[in-house]
Amino acid sequence: MVYFLSETEQKFLTLNLRPKIRQNPVPEELRGWNWHSPPLKPYYDVKLPMYIICSQYCPTRRDVYLTIVEKVRGExxxxxxxxxxxxxxxxxxxxxxxxxxxxxxxxxxxxxxxxxxxxxxxxxxxxxxxxxxxxxxxxxxxxxxxxxxxxxxPFLVEHRMDGTLLGCSGIIAVDCYDYMRNIVFDVKVGDFNPNFRLYTTGYALVLESLYEIPVDIGCIVSVNFGDRMSVVKDIHYIDANLRSWWIEERDRKAEIVFNETDPGRAENCRDTCMFRSVCS
Ligand code: SF4
CATH class of the missing domain: 1.10.10 (Arc Repressor Mutant, subunit A)
Structure with a gap:
């Protein structure tokens, strides 16, 4: 099921991923409960929605400027x-x-x-x-x-959280948190992209900042529809690299908003971008 793990996935978790995580734990300064110290401490006094921090579809990040500074609504x-x-x-x-x-x-x-x-x-x-x-x-x-x-x-679905300690919005909704296996899930409609791991990373950091428990495992659930439905899971370690990347994205986007700087149009825009008519 979307959030239930298959027998194979459970074996991968128990015999592969969790032992690797125990051997290579997350550095303490990258745990969400250290939101009050660098590098997690927000550099700018700006609160951003999680989707703004994690979206990667605009190469120049102009979507952030348009949405937050110019208050443009995409199509x-x-x-x-x-x-x-x-x-x-x-x-x-x-x-x-x-x-x-x-x-x-x-x-x-x-x-x-x-x-x-x-x-x-x-x-x-x-x-x-x-x-x-x-x-x-x-x-x-x-x-x-x-x-x-x-x-x-054992699923908290659309679980509402306050992300302000980490420079996120006051109302953040995580697609699913499995409180028995300690896994954070994010559902995407379409093909898997490794960039999606930024979302599970952000939610894990917010969970850690609020509840002060380690959240090491994320899962992107990619759902596709044709005549039949397909569901593919990417179960991953929310490691130091992902956490550092999330912090960089947050600070880079917060800087755009804080300084109200238009980063300019990208050269290779996707056809599906909500802001095509605004940027053309
Ligand atoms: S249309 Fe291009 S420049 Fe504008 S927000 Fe979308 S990807 Fe970025």
Whole structure:
């Protein structure tokens, strides 16, 4: 399922990734709870949304200037609408499943392609939640229903957090935090790109800054839709390099906003950029 690990993924985690992490732990100064000291301490008094810090699609970072300084709203294209609908469907399906409403129907958006994708991801999510719930229910016959739900579907979805200690916005929503395996998840609709690991890194740092627990593992879930749906997971160590990269991105973008400097147009803009009409 989107957030449940397969047997193979669990083996990779237990026998490969976690031992490597124990041998090469994250340096203390790069833990989110050290937000008050360099290098994590924000250099500029600017608060940025997580997507602004982590987005990598504009080579000059002009998207940051346009969004935050000029307050320009980009044009929502199909890909963005699909992404929003899929995120919302996964979160709603898990919320309903936790209440035992396994037969709930998916929301509809009035667009055939989006509705088809939403139904696919909804049914997929719901069936895994039901299976996990029934499995734990059968194995722990003396457990309370709360206990069964909390251990079989151990996901905080769209978990709201205050990112201000790290120079992020006051309301940040992480797609999913698995509190039993201590993994932070981010869902992307489309093909995997290693740059996406910046998102899991940012969320892990915020979790560490708030709850003062180490969060070492992230997982990008790439979901694609055709006639069938495909789900590919990238389970990774949120290591020192990723943390340093996230800090650099935050400070570079905060500088643009603080100085209100237009970094100028990029040369190779993507066709799907929301600001094509503004920058052309
Ligand atoms: S259109 Fe080009 S320059 Fe403008 S924000 Fe998008 S990628 Fe950047």
């Amino acid at each position: 929502e294209n199909f890909k963005i609408r699909l992404g929003k609908a899929v995120h919302s469907a996964i979160s709603e399906a898990i919320t309903k499943a936790k209440k035992g409403n396994f037969d709930s129907k998916p929301p509809e958006y009035g667009n055939d392609a989006i509705d088809k994708a939403v139904k696919l991801v909804w049914d997929y999510t719901m069936s895994f939640c039901r299976t996990a719930y029934l499995k734990v229910r059968a194995e722990q016959s003396y457990a309370s229903d709360d206990d069964v739900v909390l251990t079989s579907i």
